[in-house]
Amino acid sequence: MKLSNTSTRIALFSKVAPLGKALSPVTKPLLGATLIELLSAVFAVLPYVLIVQVGNELLSPAPNAGLVWTLVLSAVACLVLHAALSMVALTVTHLTDGTHQWRLRRELVAKLGRLPLGWFSVNNAGQVKKMLQDDTHAIHYVIAHSVLDLVSGLAVPLLSFIYLFTVDWRLAIIALAPPLTYFIIFGVVTSRSSGVTRGIGEISGRLSGRVIEVLEGIQVIRAFGQTGKAHRRYSNTVDEYISRTVDWLLPLSKLQAAISVLLQPITFLLLILMVGTGFIATGRMEPLTILPFLLLALTMGNPVLRLGNGMSSLMEAMEAAQRLENTRGLSEIEEPMNPQTPDAGQLDVECKNVVFSYKEGHRAVDHVSFVMLPGTITALVGPSGSGKSTIAKLLPRFYDPQSGSIAIGGVPIREMDTSELYRKVGFVFQDVRLLQETIRDNIRLGNPDASEEDVVRVARAARIHDRIKRLPRGYDSIVGVDARLSGGEAQRISIARALLADAPIIVMDEATSMIDPESEAEIQHALISLIKGRTVLVIAHRLHTIVGADQILVVDDGNIVQRGTHEELVPSDGLYSRLWKAYERTKEGRGKQ
Numbered sequence: 001m002k003l004s005n006t007s008t009r010i011a012l013f014s015k016v017a018p019l020g021k022a023l024s025p026v027t028k029p030l031l032g033a034t035l036i037e038l039l040s041a042v043f044a045v046l047p048y049v050l051i052v053q054v055g056n057e058l059l060s061p062a063p064n065a066g067l068v069w070t071l072v073l074s075a076v077a078c079l080v081l082h083a084a085l086s087m088v089a090l091t092v093t094h095l096t097d098g099t100h101q102w103r104l105r106r107e108l109v110a111k112l113g114r115l116p117l118g119w120f121s122v123n124n125a126g127q128v129k130k131m132l133q134d135d136t137h138a139i140h141y142v143i144a145h146s147v148l149d150l151v152s153g154l155a156v157p158l159l160s161f162i163y164l165f166t167v168d169w170r171l172a173i174i175a176l177a178p179p180l181t182y183f184i185i186f187g188v189v190t191s192r193s194s195g196v197t198r199g200i201g202e203i204s205g206r207l208s209g210r211v212i213e214v215l216e217g218i219q220v221i222r223a224f225g226q227t228g229k230a231h232r233r234y235s236n237t238v239d240e241y242i243s244r245t246v247d248w249l250l251p252l253s254k255l256q257a258a259i260s261v262l263l264q265p266i267t268f269l270l271l272i273l274m275v276g277t278g279f280i281a282t283g284r285m286e287p288l289t290i291l292p293f294l295l296l297a298l299t300m301g302n303p304v305l306r307l308g309n310g311m312s313s314l315m316e317a318m319e320a321a322q323r324l325e326n327t328r329g330l331s332e333i334e335e336p337m338n339p340q341t342p343d344a345g346q347l348d349v350e351c352k353n354v355v356f357s358y359k360e361g362h363r364a365v366d367h368v369s370f371v372m373l374p375g376t377i378t379a380l381v382g383p384s385g386s387g388k389s390t391i392a393k394l395l396p397r398f399y400d401p402q403s404g405s406i407a408i409g410g411v412p413i414r415e416m417d418t419s420e421l422y423r424k425v426g427f428v429f430q431d432v433r434l435l436q437e438t439i440r441d442n443i444r445l446g447n448p449d450a451s452e453e454d455v456v457r458v459a460r461a462a463r464i465h466d467r468i469k470r471l472p473r474g475y476d477s478i479v480g481v482d483a484r485l486s487g488g489e490a491q492r493i494s495i496a497r498a499l500l501a502d503a504p505i506i507v508m509d510e511a512t513s514m515i516d517p518e519s520e521a522e523i524q525h526a527l528i529s530l531i532k533g534r535t536v537l538v539i540a541h542r543l544h545t546i547v548g549a550d551q552i553l554v555v556d557d558g559n560i561v562q563r564g565t566h567e568e569l570v571p572s573d574g575l576y577s578r579l580w581k582a583y584e585r586t587k588e589g590r591g592k593q
């Protein structure tokens, strides 16, 4: 029992702590707003107390009209003060929130900028959007609204209760029964559904991802006949989202039904009338004593509802703060203290004993060593899942290896400034991301200062110039708006971009066999322009394209099991010759069809 209490406390702390941390920069202004809201709560309750005095005065044997007017005007003044203070508190929280949101978003964007590029291969745009928009919005809601909701939701009924307690403690305790029952039900239901809320948050992130996946990749999905699959993935996520939401909403709607009865003013009035009449009838209470209870009962319901709203957004914010905290804790790509630059003339690439694991216990790259001499082509060949992409992605620091080193011109890439690294290493992978900008700006990402002639030159070399010219506004067409590009065309734009960047080392993924032959031929021509005179590391899927490579590294289960040229490897009895024979057979098969 003790153990479970301790673990519950630890679980609660671990939920509250990230939110506390997220709110720590705004503690002072929030405290100020809380005090103002507390004062406003006092002025919300005072008019009722004054009206009770008015009632008492009017029912007295000789009412004093002057005093009654003073009391009524004071009540009006209190109401005005209550409204004014609430407005000031709300302004303070909104101003605080404005600066905090800006700071938080800037911090997150800066963090995203320091994350290894590999993180973005696993976390899609939907998840990033959820973090930058939805999670920061959840924090916004707590700062701008929930804190005040909670303060007034607690303070107004509490002040009313204290006053009523001084009038008649027995009836005061009876008046406490409905909100107390509400808290118990609310507490039980929300603690039961907190796991589900977290689950819904995760699925909602995935759902945004699926929508973006379908929308962004619609051409590619269609071109590859994957519409059914993408749609199935999307509808499975929607089904999961609906089922989890129903799981979550069902107990909450039961609670809602309970709230509507428990917190109705009529519930308080009936309860007080029933018990109060009993007290009066049995001589335990003066008849006039019931008046403050009948009036203040009206103040109990609404603030408690505000408390309910405040609590549920607080729960959401706790989950959001946890996700933001997880993002803050992600390891960043380390920038060197004293960056070094390799000599432009000696850009050989050396991988020495490189080990990399995505997860503990499985090495995706296991003690890999190789050298790429300047101006040569190195091809990575191997079965699916053998580790080719991972090896290739280590060179532009999509991930950092756990051990071993990668150096360019003798300088470890970790010792190079990342901007310098990207000047040296360009990459063209299959999952091309184009920005919703003009085609020209998409190409110019490779070199923002490039002239119009240079943009056209690289577009021609990448075999995409004619297609761009056919677009409604040529190079000014905006991707996704008036330029709907196929997967192959997008890849050629990214090749043009890499050509413009003019990095001496290129890491690239060859076109897959899924693309249509015409597109593939165009991409191959574009790639030939790209690799001319550069040091190239290519992930090969179609073996005939790398027959002329200077060296072929045959990868199996994270290891390089063979290396050499095509002529050297074909005769030797190894994985390469088996892959080659299998490739020849499929080519023949396709030829016969």
Ligand SMILES: Nc1ncnc2c1ncn2[C@@H]1O[C@H](COP(=O)(O)OP(=O)(O)OP(=O)(O)O)[C@@H](O)[C@H]1O
Residues within 6 Å of the ligand: 121, 122, 358, 359, 364, 382, 383, 384, 385, 386, 387, 388, 389, 390, 391
């Ligand atoms: N982001 C990731 N997170 C976890 N594991 C991963 C990730 N990417 C790849 N892997 C795993 O690492 C291993 C190597 O994968 P990798 O993609 O490098 O192989 P590959 O040879 O390029 O395959 P393919 O030819 O199918 O693209 C596989 O076991 C794969 O499941």
